[in-house]
Amino acid sequence: SSPATAKVSKPRKTSDAKTRSVDKKKLNLRTVMKGLLEEENSAESFQQGHKNVLTLVEVLMKELQKLKNTVKKQTEEQSLLIEYVGSLHSLHQAQITNLCSQLSATEQNQCTLRTGIAEILAQCEKKKLYNQNTKQASFNETQIDNLAKLLENTKTSTYEPAPEFNELPGFRDWVIAHSDLLAKQQKAEDEDSIEENADEVEDVKVEEEEAPTAVEESDFDSELEHLNIKNTGLMPLEPRVNGYRIENGNLGYADPTEDEIEVFNGLIDSNNDIPYYQSFFFGKPHNNFIVEDPTQGIFFISTVGEGAPKELKKFGTIVRHEGGVVVCPRSRKKKITQNFQISPNATWKEIKDSGFSEALLDLEAKDLKIRHRNKFAVLYVKEGQNQNEMFSNTEGSEDWEEFLEFMGDKIALKGWKKYNGGLDTETGTTGDHSLYLQYSGIEIMYHVSTMIPVSDSDEQQVERKRHLGNDVVVLVFKEGKDSFSPAVIRSHFNSVFIVVQKYLNPDDEENTYYQLSVASREGVEPFPPFLPESPVFKKNKALRNFIVCKMINGERQTYQTNEFRTRLARARTGVMKNIAKDFVKK
Numbered sequence: 364s365s366p367a368t369a370k371v372s373k374p375r376k377t378s379d380a381k382t383r384s385v386d387k388k389k390l391n392l393r394t395v396m397k398g399l400l401e402e403e404n405s406a407e408s409f410q411q412g413h414k415n416v417l418t419l420v421e422v423l424m425k426e427l428q429k430l431k432n433t434v435k436k437q438t439e440e441q442s443l444l445i446e447y448v449g450s451l452h453s454l455h456q457a458q459i460t461n462l463c464s465q466l467s468a469t470e471q472n473q474c475t476l477r478t479g480i481a482e483i484l485a486q487c488e489k490k491k492l493y494n495q496n497t498k499q500a501s502f503n504e505t506q507i508d509n510l511a512k513l514l515e516n517t518k519t520s521t522y523e524p525a526p527e528f529n530e531l532p533g534f535r536d537w538v539i540a541h542s543d544l545l546a547k548q549q550k551a552e553d554e555d556s557i558e559e560n561a562d563e564v565e566d567v568k569v570e571e572e573e574a575p576t577a578v579e580e581s582d583f584d585s586e587l588e589h590l591n592i593k594n595t596g597l598m599p600l601e602p603r604v605n606g607y608r609i610e611n612g613n614l615g616y617a618d619p620t621e622d623e624i625e626v627f628n629g630l631i632d633s634n635n636d637i638p639y640y641q642s643f644f645f646g647k648p649h650n651n652f653i654v655e656d657p658t659q660g661i662f663f664i665s666t667v668g669e670g671a672p673k674e675l676k677k678f679g680t681i682v683r684h685e686g687g688v689v690v691c692p693r694s695r696k697k698k699i700t701q702n703f704q705i706s707p708n709a710t711w712k713e714i715k716d717s718g719f720s721e722a723l724l725d726l727e728a729k730d731l732k733i734r735h736r737n738k739f740a741v742l743y744v745k746e747g748q749n750q751n752e753m754f755s756n757t758e759g760s761e762d763w764e765e766f767l768e769f770m771g772d773k774i775a776l777k778g779w780k781k782y783n784g785g786l787d788t789e790t791g792t793t794g795d796h797s798l799y800l801q802y803s804g805i806e807i808m809y810h811v812s813t814m815i816p817v818s819d820s821d822e823q824q825v826e827r828k829r830h831l832g833n834d835v836v837v838l839v840f841k842e843g844k845d846s847f848s849p850a851v852i853r854s855h856f857n858s859v860f861i862v863v864q865k866y867l868n869p870d871d872e873e874n875t876y877y878q879l880s881v882a883s884r885e886g887v888e889p890f891p892p893f894l895p896e897s898p899v900f901k902k903n904k905a906l907r908n909f910i911v912c913k914m915i916n917g918e919r920q921t922y923q924t925n926e927f928r929t930r931l932a933r934a935r936t937g938v939m940k941n942i943a944k945d946f947v948k949k
Contacts, residue, residue: 738784746843784808
C-alpha cells in the first residue's frame with residue numbers, strides 16, 4: 364500500500380507544478396494586459412486632452428475675433444464722429460455768418476433810434492424844453508410828432524429777413540447720408556480682417572456675427588436712392604441735340620472730376636452768398652475807395668484797418684467791379700493793383716462819407732437778394748406735342764399733379780407777401796395759385812405752365828411764354844414714349860432743361876420713381892450734382908433736394924457764360940456809375 368501510495372503521490376506533485384506554471388503565465392498575461400490597458404487609457408487621455416486644447420483654442424479665437432470686431436467698431440464710430448463734427452463745424456460757420464449779418468442790421472436799427480432821439484432831446488434842451496438834471500421834458504406838438512415819426516420809421520425799416528436754416532443733421536441722419544462710402548469702407552475692412560484671420564489660424568472656423576443694421580428701412584427716406592437699370596425703355600431726352608450738352612448718366616457728358624468744384628450744402632459758388640460787407644465792415648473801422656481805371660471802368664474797394672482782428676484779415680479786402688465781387692485777404696494798394704491789373708495811373712479816392720458805406724451796403728443787399736431768389740419754369744409736356752401745344756395745356760394728369768406736390772407748396776397768389784417771381788399778387792392776371800419752395804435760405808417761385816391762364820385767341824400763348832420763356836432753367840415733366848428736344852423751345856434765356864419722366868418699377872409698385880435727364884447749352888460748363896450711370900430715382904425728399912440743387916447750380920453756371928456775364932456787367936456798371944457820380948464830386 365505504501366508504494367502505491369508513493370506512486371500515486373508523484374503524479375500529484377507533477378500536476379501541482381503544472382498548475383503553478385499556468386497560474387504564473389496567467390499572472391504575467393494579466394500584467395501585460397493591464398499595462399496595455401493603461402497605455403490605451405493614456406492614449407485616449409492624450410487624444411481627449413488634444414481635443415480639449417483645440418476646443419479651447421477655438422473658443423479663444425472666437426473671443427479674439429469678437430474683441431477685434433469691438434475695437435474696429437469703436438474705431439469706425441470715432442472716425443465717423445470726427446467727420447460728423449467737422450461737417451457740423453462748416454454748417455455752424457455759415458449760420459454764424461448769417462446771424463452776424465442780422466445782428467449788425469439790428470444794431471444799426473437801434474443806433475438810428477438812439478441817435479434820432481438824442482438829436483431831438485438836444486434840440487429841446489436848447490429851447491428849454493428838456494431839463495437834463497430832472498430828466499423831465501415838456502414837448503410841444505412838433506417835437507412829439509417828430510418823435511412819433513422817428514419811432515414809426517424805425518419800426519417799418521426793412522432789413523433782409525434772416526434765412527431759414529435747415530435743421531442740422533443728427534449723427535444718425537449723417538451716417539445715412541454717407542452710407543455708400545461707409546459700405547465700401549466696411550467691405551474693404553472685412554476682407555482685410557478675413558485675410559488676417561486665415562494667416563493666423565488654419566482649420567479653425569469662427570462664426571461671424573451679423574453686422575448690426577445702422578438704421579431701419581423706414582429711415583432711409585432722406586437718402587438718395589437710384590436703381591441700377593441699364594435700359595428702362597424710356598428716353599426723356601434726345602441723345603444728341605445740336606447746340607446742347609446732354610447729361611443722362613452715360614452719354615456725351617464731360618467728366619468734371621478733373622476740375623474740382625467747391626460745393627456747400629449742395630450749391631456751387633457759395634462764398635458769394637455771405638454778406639461780407641454787412642457782417643464784417645459796416646459800422647467797423649475800414650477804408651472805402653473809388654478807383655477809376657481808364658480801361659476796366661470803376662472799382663469800389665474796401666479794406667479793413669491796421670488794427671483789425673487776425674481772423675478778419677483773411678477776407679479783409681472787398682473788390683467790386685463790373686464783373687462782380689471778389690473777397691480776398693487784406694492787401695496793400697500795390698498788391699491789389701497788381702492782382703486786378705488796375706492801371707498804376709488810376710486815381711484812388713478815399714470816400715469817408717458814411718452815405719457811401721450805406722450805398723455799398725445796399726449794393727450788397729441787392730446782389731444777395733438776386734442770388735437768394737430764383738424763378739424756375741415748370742412745363743408739362745404730353746406725348747407728341749409741339750411748342751404751342753405744350754404752352755396751351757390747361758390741366759395735367761394725376762402724375763403731373765403728384766409731381767407738382769412733390770416739388771413745392773401750392774400757394775394763393777393774391778395777397779402773397781414773399782418772393783413772387785414777377786407774378787401778379789393783386790389782380791390775378793397770372794393766375795390764382797402758384798408753386799413756392801424755400802431751400803437753404805433761398806426762395807424759389809415756380810412758373811407753372813398749367814397754373815398761368817391761357818388765352819383762347821392767342822395760339823402762341825405769349826403771356827405764358829413771357830414768364831416761362833424768360834427763365835434760365837426749365838423743369839420739364841414729360842409723358843409718353845417720344846423724347847423731348849429743347850430745340851423746340853425758342854427762347855434766348857432758356858439755357859438748362861431738366862427733364863423728368865415717371866418710371867414704373869415692376870419690383871416696387873407702391874413707390875414712385877422718376878428718370879432724369881439734363882440738357883444745357885454748350886457754353887454752360889458741367890455743374891453738380893451729377894447724374895449717376897442709372898438716373899432712375901425713388902421719389903423722396905433727397906431727390907427733391909437733388910433736383911433743386913441742380914436747378915440752382917444750373918442757373919449760377921449759366922450766369923458765368925459770356926453772354927450772361929456781358930448782360931450782368933452792363934447792368935452792374937450802370938449802378939456803380941450812378942453811385943460814384945454822387946460821391947466823387949463831394
